[in-house]
Amino acid sequence: MKTKQEKKRFSGTYDGPEKKLEIQLKIHHTDRGDKGLRTFPVEAWKKVAGAGRAKIISVISTDALDAYLLSESSLFIWKDKLLMITCGDTSPVMAVPEIISLTGKDRISRIMYVKKINNHTNGKDAGFAKETETLERLFPGKHYHLASHDDNHMHFFNSGRGEADRGSAGITFQIYMHDFDNAVMKGFGNIDTSSAFPSELLPVFNKVIPHMAVDSHMFEPSGFSLNGIHKEQYLTMHVTPGREWSYVSFETNVFIDDYTDVVSGMVSFFKPQRVSVVLSLNGQLRDAASPPVLFRGSDVYSEREKKSVDLDYGGRVLCQNFSRNAPVEIIVRVAEHLFKDSNGSHDWEHTQRVVRMCNKIGKTEGAEMDVLTIAAYLHDIGRCRQDSSNGKICHAAAGSEMAETIIENLDITQEKKNNILHCIKSHRFRGQVIPETTEAKVLFDADKLDAMGAIGVARAYLFAGELGAMLHNPDNNIENTHPYSKDDTGYREYMVKLRKIKDKIMTDEGRRLAEERHSFMDDFFKRFLKEHNGEC
Numbered sequence: 001m002k003t004k005q006e007k008k009r010f011s012g013t014y015d016g017p018e019k020k021l022e023i024q025l026k027i028h029h030t031d032r033g034d035k036g037l038r039t040f041p042v043e044a045w046k047k048v049a050g051a052g053r054a055k056i057i058s059v060i061s062t063d064a065l066d067a068y069l070l071s072e073s074s075l076f077i078w079k080d081k082l083l084m085i086t087c088g089d090t091s092p093v094m095a096v097p098e099i100i101s102l103t104g105k106d107r108i109s110r111i112m113y114v115k116k117i118n119n120h121t122n123g124k125d126a127g128f129a130k131e132t133e134t135l136e137r138l139f140p141g142k143h144y145h146l147a148s149h150d151d152n153h154m155h156f157f158n159s160g161r162g163e164a165d166r167g168s169a170g171i172t173f174q175i176y177m178h179d180f181d182n183a184v185m186k187g188f189g190n191i192d193t194s195s196a197f198p199s200e201l202l203p204v205f206n207k208v209i210p211h212m213a214v215d216s217h218m219f220e221p222s223g224f225s226l227n228g229i230h231k232e233q234y235l236t237m238h239v240t241p242g243r244e245w246s247y248v249s250f251e252t253n254v255f256i257d258d259y260t261d262v263v264s265g266m267v268s269f270f271k272p273q274r275v276s277v278v279l280s281l282n283g284q285l286r287d288a289a290s291p292p293v294l295f296r297g298s299d300v301y302s303e304r305e306k307k308s309v310d311l312d313y314g315g316r317v318l319c320q321n322f323s324r325n326a327p328v329e330i331i332v333r334v335a336e337h338l339f340k341d342s343n344g345s346h347d348w349e350h351t352q353r354v355v356r357m358c359n360k361i362g363k364t365e366g367a368e369m370d371v372l373t374i375a376a377y378l379h380d381i382g383r384c385r386q387d388s389s390n391g392k393i394c395h396a397a398a399g400s401e402m403a404e405t406i407i408e409n410l411d412i413t414q415e416k417k418n419n420i421l422h423c424i425k426s427h428r429f430r431g432q433v434i435p436e437t438t439e440a441k442v443l444f445d446a447d448k449l450d451a452m453g454a455i456g457v458a459r460a461y462l463f464a465g466e467l468g469a470m471l472h473n474p475d476n477n478i479e480n481t482h483p484y485s486k487d488d489t490g491y492r493e494y495m496v497k498l499r500k501i502k503d504k505i506m507t508d509e510g511r512r513l514a515e516e517r518h519s520f521m522d523d524f525f526k527r528f529l530k531e532h533n534g535e536c
């Protein structure tokens with residue numbers, strides 16, 4: 001969390017460093033019964049925090065764990081393990097000598113220091129080598145570097161082979177979220193310093209630790225930290241809002257077979273542009289045949305890369321990077337699911353043809369292509385409701401209602417969202433709403449063109465087949481037949497709708513294409529009647 005002064009200093013490129021120090025003590029039989037690290041008074045931990053440029057704000061405890069909430073960081077103390085997580089200028093490495101003065105050097109079995117940075121220096125971080133110099137002199141160890149294509153870098157320093165990580169059950173799971181949603185950000189800044197709890201996240205935290213004790217703090221002028229603990233388990237979240245950069249980190253030592261629900265809950269609240277999930281496995285978990293699933297991705301987030309690194313002491317770090325899909329990409333994925341059980345005449349294939357036609361006409365007509373493409377993908381999502389109500393429900397109206405929720409969280413303006421809904425509402429040939437915007441006119445034309453020409457004829461008979469209609473019924477006056485009945489034949493569709501479409505087309509490019517398709521269709525039905533009458 002930043003003070004006003006620190007924010008000023010970071011007004012340029014912010015590299016968002018997150019640092020983590022883990023210290024594991026040797027486990028002696030003589031320790032049984034005593035509280036190990038937890039025997040040191042709060043005054044001692046104040047000095048440790050101070051040496052790392054942090055200040056203790058509050059503390060909560062269980063029988064196994066003390067969780068200190070610090071300025072810009074958290075400090076967790078188990079009997080035989082210490083974990084300090086910080087961001088910004090706080091430096092946990094500088095706290096090491098103070099920790100050694102408490103424990104003695106020889107009692108430390110392993111030190112691990114991790115720094116995660118997001119910068120534009122190809123991962124070259126002179127600072128990391130410098131920071132670990134003192135550590136290395138005291139505890140010889142090894143450096144590791146995990147880089148990703150989008151300039152996320154994790155630098156590790158590890159010294160020593162850790163004994164069984166009793167405090168952490170051998171696992172640490174982290175979520176790093178960059179550039180989160182502006183509206184969400186407002187909830188974490190410019191409010192009075194006070195404890196606050198984003199209640200929307202409670203169900204997510206409950207998936208990790210139900211019934212946890214919680215300690216949280218809202219910083220002035222912005223930022224938020226939270227520690228949650230139960231027995232030996234912890235979770236911690238730090239939120240750093242900012243217009244040019246923003247960052248959220250989440251970490252827990254709770255083992256879950258599949259963290260997808262937890263990650264999904266976090267990302268649907270913060271809506272970050274980029275997400276990294278990191279799992280550190282120690283001890284016997286390292287070689288587990290099927291390690292936990294970090295995040296399966298979603299319609300909104302796609303995996304960009306997956307990495308793993310084995311550490312010398314026997315640990316393994318798995319990392320996956322995801323980024324938020326572009327609005328159109330998100331809609332393609334959502335829409336495709338919605339057409340899973342649709343009828344052939346108005347299915348995903350029809351939608352894709354309409355999208356292709358929108359692309360052709362839209363560019364000629366100067367339409368806003370993102371609005372048009374999203375509207376095209378969603379235009380018939382209400383069709384199943386019209387079909388199941390035998391035509392009583394208007395699929396354009398129903399579809400626009402459904403789309404409202406789907407596009408609600410897209411990163412596009414409200415004006416564009418309104419236009420998308422208008423396009424869907426007004427695309428129906430028999431509808432009452434007239435297309436008013438260029439995008440709505442193009443979608444109307446593209447959709448109608450798919451009911452014309454060779455495709456139009458094929459779809460008319462496909463639709464008739466779906467209704468169980470006859471191939472042709474010359475005995476009935478078409479004026480007296482009804483839609484959604486056995487008389488709703490392909491020829492009836494041509495007579496009541498398809499042959500009239502060309503005169504309703506709204507754009508120049510649409511009219512040009514419609515002329516050609518109309519004449520093909522006209523020839524087809526002339527021939528159809530002749531063949532039906534046995535004339536040729």
Ligand SMILES: [Fe+2]
Pocket residue numbers: 379380395427428447
């Ligand atoms: Fe439609």
Ligand SMILES: [Fe+2]
Pocket residue numbers: 346350354379380447
């Ligand atoms: Fe359609």
